[in-house]
Amino acid sequence: MLVLFIIGSLSISAQDTPNDAGGSITLGFSYTAPFVSGEVMRKEDGGEFEKIATVSPSDTHWIDNSAKDGVKYYYQLILTTEEGVVTSEPVSAVSSPQWFHRGRTVMLIMVILICGLILFFIRQARGGKELYIRRIAGLEAVDDAVGRATELGRPVMFIAGIMDIDDLQTIAGLTILRRVAKKTAEYEAQVLMPTSRSLVMTAAQETVKEAYYDAGRPDIFNPDNVFYLTDDQFGFAAGCDGLMVREKPGAIFLMGSFYAESLILAETGHSVGAIQIAGTAMPSQLPFFVTACDYTLIGEEFFAASAYLSKDPLQLGSLKGQDWGKAIFLALILIGAVLSTFGITVVKDLLMVQ
Structure with a gap:
């Protein structure tokens, strides 16, 4: 009033x-x-x-x-x-509070649009339509890496970073662990997984156990292959390096949050002749993985691994809908930038969040 x-x-x-x-x-x-x-x-x-x-x-x-x-x-x-x-x-x-911020109407419309796209693609995936997702070389190489380690008679080593179970990258790493563990069970190979957090160890043991059951080989599952080393950053790196040198794994997966220990682990893995596949969303560590590893999952490729490997309709539809949403936002940003160059600020004003 x-x-x-x-x-x-x-x-x-x-x-x-x-x-x-x-x-x-x-x-x-x-x-x-x-x-x-x-x-x-x-x-x-x-x-x-x-x-x-x-x-x-x-x-x-x-x-x-x-x-x-x-x-x-x-x-x-x-x-x-x-x-x-x-x-x-x-x-x-x-004075009274407002239920809705009218200056964010455009943002609400965009959220509704993206949610609609996600639901649309989920429905298509459940209906049997094959959704195209670009090939990710690092994920395509998972089966080959496990197969190579099996042929060499060496174990597979998996490291899910140094953060705890509440870190999204750790969870993404455990998702990939399930696929790796299932393949090692099918090939009757060993998967070794040192951890730096006790909760990660517990979750990883259950993940590997379920993967072995899915592969029909619960008899060869050994819970001692997933073990805790230490919470100390460089103590953990030293322990993993020692394990690499002694066991000489044929394939090493570095999937999760890494910091200064990333290059130490990757260089040691390279020195023992292992095929290495890394994945992280830490920009500061990506150059080291790209240099020392055979394949690297960069940022969103790492988080998309779950949908890519499982082919679950719910995850595929969500991934596809989010990609379309990002494409729409990118197009609006580009159009707004071009129009702003000529003094037309309509798109820029629409995208401004008050």
């Missing part, structure tokens, strides 16, 4: 601040003649006016962030001019 009074050349308005979570009232005012200083007065029903703020001649509005929702406040502006004091009539307003 907007209330406006004009007293001579002084006008003042009070309204609930739009698109906020409540607790604020916006005052607007203007005075045609210069003034020296101004005071904002406020009171509640049955109370007396009290000074709550001062305004300068350059101000055109002021926000009262101390207002309580549901309480009716009265405001008055007192200006000191060269001719004297000018006082406005009281105006009132009530």
